[in-house]
Amino acid sequence: MVFLSIVNYVRARGPDEIWRKRRIFKLAAHYIGRRRNCYSVAVRNVHRALVYATKARKLKKEDMKELWDTRITSACEQHNITRFSLKEGLERANIALDRKSLSDLACWEPRTFECLAAVAKQKLELDGFVDGVDKKHPTGVNLNLKDVMLDAWLKERKN
Amino acid sequence: MSAAKRVQQWATFARTWHVFDCKWQDPYESAHVIKKYLMGLHKPIYHPMNDCGDVVVCINSKDIALRGNEWRKRAYFHHTGYPGGASWTLAWELHNKDPTMIIKKAVYRSMTGNLQRRHTMQRLFIYPEDKVPEDVMQNVTNQIRQIRLVPTRLDHIPEEEVKNFPKIMDYPEDYVLK
Numbered sequence: 001m002v003f004l005s006i007v008n009y010v011r012a013r014g015p016d017e018i019w020r021k022r023r024i025f026k027l028a029a030h031y032i033g034r035r036r037n038c039y040s041v042a043v044r045n046v047h048r049a050l051v052y053a054t055k056a057r058k059l060k061k062e063d064m065k066e067l068w069d070t071r072i073t074s075a076c077e078q079h080n081i082t083r084f085s086l087k088e089g090l091e092r093a094n095i096a097l098d099r100k101s102l103s104d105l106a107c108w109e110p111r112t113f114e115c116l117a118a119v120a121k122q123k124l125e126l127d128g129f130v131d132g133v134d135k136k137h138p139t140g141v142n143l144n145l146k147d148v149m150l151d152a153w154l155k156e157r158k159n
Numbered sequence: 160m161s162a163a164k165r166v167q168q169w170a171t172f173a174r175t176w177h178v179f180d181c182k183w184q185d186p187y188e189s190a191h192v193i194k195k196y197l198m199g200l201h202k203p204i205y206h207p208m209n210d211c212g213d214v215v216v217c218i219n220s221k222d223i224a225l226r227g228n229e230w231r232k233r234a235y236f237h238h239t240g241y242p243g244g245a246s247w248t249l250a251w252e253l254h255n256k257d258p259t260m261i262i263k264k265a266v267y268r269s270m271t272g273n274l275q276r277r278h279t280m281q282r283l284f285i286y287p288e289d290k291v292p293e294d295v296m297q298n299v300t301n302q303i304r305q306i307r308l309v310p311t312r313l314d315h316i317p318e319e320e321v322k323n324f325p326k327i328m329d330y331p332e333d334y335v336l337k
Contacts, residue, residue: 106203
């Protein structure tokens with residue numbers, strides 16, 4: 001630490017010590033024992049808690065991503081398609097849905113998800129990405145996608 | 160019909176009972192499949208905090224198949240807690256003592272260690288043979304697909320079919336079959 005001015009040498013940091021400590025005690029209000037009553041203990045724990053909170057903001061996003069992936073994987077298994085092919089197929093069909101929307105659809109609108117799985121599979125077959133040797137079709141083969149989907153849109157090759 | 164009722168899905172949190180035939184299956188591979196159903200990982204509503212796991216009934220656990228020389232080489236460790244209380248039991252010894260133990264330990268180890276694991280294990284029923292109590296079997300509504308195809312043994316194929324099977328040549332008279 002570099003001390004550039006005399007101000008840093010003084011021990012008392014102003015008259016508002018109570019308020020400075022109060023700020024820490026308010027954050028430590030839900031602790032138990034000395035951690036909430038003694039300032040010197042409380043401030044250490046509050047600082048640590050704030051560090052945890054900072055790190056957790058990133059971790060929470062990663063956790064949610066993992067959860068969505070789990071849910072999408074399980075929904076894909078029900079429709080006989082892998083998560084990778086679903087992602088690839090939807091991307092080629094210009095359906096830009098992220099993990100959150102896909103998992104929400106899988107959870108709340110299973111029929112919509114079934115159609116998405118069928119569209120992805122159809123697109124992959126049209127693009128020649130899968131060779132059609134795999135006879136395990138997704139469960140949406142009886143949906144007659146050809147009646148609904150625009151040929152031009154499906155056949156448009158992705159660059 | 161209200162908007163909430165329109166998307167209502169009935170019996171979402173109901174427990175389904177699955178049966179899994181362990182015959183000729185690798186317990187360590189099938190543990191990952193069984194785990195998926197026990198924890199509810201096969202449902203799009205999965206969340207670690209919600210209780211959406213199913214019940215799995217494993218049958219024929221005495222007919223599991225271990226890879227390579229694992230029956231002879233894989234050891235199960237146990238310690239009584241006292242000095243000198245360590246013991247290593249080989250897989251074949253353990254299987255002779257309790258034919259359900261290997262699959263049970265495999266499923267237990269495939270799950271991460273948390274407070275839920277022991278409760279999840281309570282939903283796993285293992286039977287050494289295909290004789291399952293009636294009150295368990297009457298709940299089963301689904302069968303989990305086996306990972307490997309169960310081959311038919313040559314001595315289980317009817318003799319006539321074996322005789323009539325087309326072959327390229329006959330062994331010479333003096334040829335000794337290994």
